[in-house]
Amino acid sequence: MISEMMDIIIKVLSKERERTREVVEAILDSEQEYLFTNDKDYKDNRSEIVANQPGGQPGGQPGGHQDG
Numbered sequence: 831m832i833s834e835m836m837d838i839i840i841k842v843l844s845k846e847r848e849r850t851r852e853v854v855e856a857i858l859d860s861e862q863e864y865l866f867t868n869d870k871d872y873k874d875n876r877s878e879i880v881a882n883q884p885g886g887q888p889g890g891q892p893g894g895h896q897d898g
Contacts, residue, residue: 867873
């Protein structure tokens with residue numbers, strides 16, 4: 831009985847650890863790719879640098895979300 835409970839606990843914890851890993855990796859990826867600035871000239875002139883990085887989007891906004 832105890833070993834069965836331990837197996838269930840280990841499975842649940844492993845599943846949650848993997849979910850947590852995915853969330854943390856997604857947060858780290860978004861933080862690394864995020865560019866915050868309100869300077870439109872800077873974003874327009876520097877967007878080609880951001881776009882050339884793996885996974886980068888023009889305008890420095892990951893995921894392709896554009897304002898306006």
